[in-house]
Amino acid sequence: MRRSLVLAGAAVTALGLLTGCSAADGDGSASGGKTTLSVAALEGGYGRDMYAEVIQAYEAANPDVDVQLQISKSIEDEITPNMKAGRFPDVVVLGQGRKAALTETLVKDKALEDLTPVLKAKVPGEDKTVGDKLINGIVGNLNTNPYGTDQTYLMPMYYAPTGLVYNKGLFAQKGWKVPATWDEMFALGETAKKEKIALFTYPTAGYLDSFFFALLADVGGEQFYTDVMTYKQGVWQTPQARQVLDLTTRLLKYAAPTTVGYANEQDFTKNQQAVLDNKALFMPNGTWVVGEMADAPRADGFQWGLTPLPAVTPGGKRYITTSVESVWIPAAAKNKDAAKEFIAYLYSDAAAKIFAKSDAIQPIQGITSSLSGENAEFYKVYEDPSVAALVGGFAGTAPVAGVDIKATLFDTANSIISGDKTEDQWQAALNDASEKLRQAGG
Secondary structure, three states, X not given: OOOOHHHHOEOOOOEOOOHHHHOOOOOOEOHHHOEEEEEEEEXXXXXXXXXXXXXXXXXXXXXXXXXXXXEEOOHHHHHHHHHHOOOOOOEEEXXXXXXXXXXXXXXXOOOEOOXXXXXXXXXXXXXXXXXXXXXXXXXXXXXXXXXXXXXXXXXXXEEEEEEEEEEXXXXXXXXXXXXXXHHHHHHHXXXXXXXXXXXXXXXXXXXHHHHHHHHHHHHHHHHHHHHHHOOOOOHXXXXXXXXXXXXXXXXXXXXXXXXXXXXXXXXXXXXXXXXXXXXXXXXXXXXXXXXXXXXXXXXXXXXXXXXXXXXXXXXXXXXXXXXXXXXEOEOOOOOHHHHHHHHHHOOXXXXXXXXXXXXXXXXXXXXXXXXXXXXXXXXXHHHOOOEEEEOOOOOOOOOOOOOOHHHHHHHHHHHHHHOOOOHHHHHHHHHHHHHHHHHOOO
């Protein structure tokens, strides 16, 4: 499963017993004068081998550091108990947007280390600073600077365009055009229905983050998107918010009937498989899906495609949510200086090359020119002058008991499809959650 990503985004982290944390004196320093650095990472669609290879390269260049890696598809479940007991990893690779929402929880609790100095640090073995190497706009947003200040707490590790993934081969076979407007999208839904093909599905409702963030900006522009993300008073009662929910509710009527049943962390690949089998046309997803489904069967002539959401007005600006995986340091970590140096190394040309072999593309200037195959095709979306990248997510606030606006926005889609909730109830719940977060300091 992705990223989260983007921003799924994005909840992640928790600490299991990192062997490095149990070093001799308990402060992260192992015997023999070596510093033991504990790294916890989510095993997402990019796999685990790339981390082992990067760590091996880092240890070869830094013989006084012993990096202990803990990696898991459910890393939150493994590290959270130890974190509650006061044993923290030094470095965590985990974005926002996952169900466990560990990253978001630590943001709310102000329990992350300020990584602004890392941006000014030289990449080990290179002349440029980390900040010099990063692409424009990838830091300084609510994803990296969750409190709306100049301080960066989450460093962007990998970035990926997340839009509507589809089978280009099927569209070519049928002579169908990829919809450029919502009217064209719904007309295609009717055409596909006659051929027993659903217009839409999603792996889990959490993947709707990329969908909703782009749609909010498509409907109301970047200022409206920011108003929603920062809980502006009454924002969910505006005509723009209603239009977002209207379009989404209408789209969900075309969802594959199996979507809700498979929309969980055990079965989500079955929803993805529906696109490979030509049982559904579009799903929100990102570049990681290529690796994740590499061994899956597929229809004859299948070709990966990625498109932004249809324009709200013909010829209108379209946004593509950019999923950003994050790396961060818990404020309670023992080896923060060594952790910052390790994070700076992750942006080195040597590390970037290793990550790119697993399709984990870092937001480093010039890196996309080296891409080939499906990845080159996916990242081409940024070259369309009518398409703008959108990075970020909901602003952090003090925790509010019983309020999870991401769950309210995304997970309610399951209830809309099943008929358990109405659009009016959805809008009211979003307004209620947003107002409570605004009062908590959003």
